[in-house]
Amino acid sequence: GAGVSQSPRYKVAKRGQDVALRCDPISGHVSLFWYQQALGQGPEFLTYFQNEAQLDKSGLPSDRFFAERPEGSVSTLKIQRTQQEDSAVYLCASSSSPTGGLWQPQHFGDGTRLSIL
Amino acid sequence: AQSVSQHNHHVILSEAASLELGCNYSYGGTVNLFWYVQYPGQHLQLLLKYFSGDPLVKGIKGFEAEFIKSKFSFNLRKPSVQWSDTAEYFCAVRGNTGKLIFGQGTTLQVKP
Numbered sequence: 001g002a003g004v005s006q007s008p009r010y011k012v013a014k015r016g017q018d019v020a021l022r023c024d025p026i027s028g029h030v031s032l033f034w035y036q037q038a039l040g041q042g043p044e045f046l047t048y049f050q051n052e053a054q055l056d057k058s059g060l061p062s063d064r065f066f067a068e069r070p071e072g073s074v075s076t077l078k079i080q081r082t083q084q085e086d087s088a089v090y091l092c093a094s095s096s097s098p099t100g101g102l103w104q105p106q107h108f109g110d111g112t113r114l115s116i117l
Numbered sequence: 118a119q120s121v122s123q124h125n126h127h128v129i130l131s132e133a134a135s136l137e138l139g140c141n142y143s144y145g146g147t148v149n150l151f152w153y154v155q156y157p158g159q160h161l162q163l164l165l166k167y168f169s170g171d172p173l174v175k176g177i178k179g180f181e182a183e184f185i186k187s188k189f190s191f192n193l194r195k196p197s198v199q200w201s202d203t204a205e206y207f208c209a210v211r212g213n214t215g216k217l218i219f220g221q222g223t224t225l226q227v228k229p
Binding site: 003004031033035040041042043044045048055056059091093095097105106108109110111 | 121123151153159160161162163166207209212213214215216217218219220221222
């Protein structure tokens, strides 16, 4: 399809397990963002890539969170030793603008709903 | 600190009523403002955006927003809502490196 694709749509894990969430941005989009959306809240920024370079990871809540985009297209968000407070919807967005959407908007995927038991 | 505040958490309107959703921001740099909408079961979609120029911005589906710099506001308006406007609405400001800083969202329920 033409949109941002995220997988899996739903993920249930036990506390302490590691999880990996995948994002396929729109083809050719330079900028890629990850956001975390807790229930009843707006999305909160986690990290930003320009091609394969991670230019901003100021929003990652702890060193258990790690993101990569090794070839400048698909990105993976990994959470190690998951905790209950990690339960949220994780959103990926991409933009064709190298400045992260200054003149081109961010396009969002459907998100991955992560539940930690 | 950069932040966005949406005053109305949950709004219930009847069809044909007028809508205004409040949004205030706190940001010291050049302001780029957005309204996104999330219909039930769908992803976030851009409604409209403000970068510069005319402070009255028109978006899709009859929505508009007015940037008032002196009030640090970017309120969303629609003269006559429809049942299909039932959704969650998010105001956002573009921060450094392009990340979006969102408000907590407003759930709009339109009764037929």
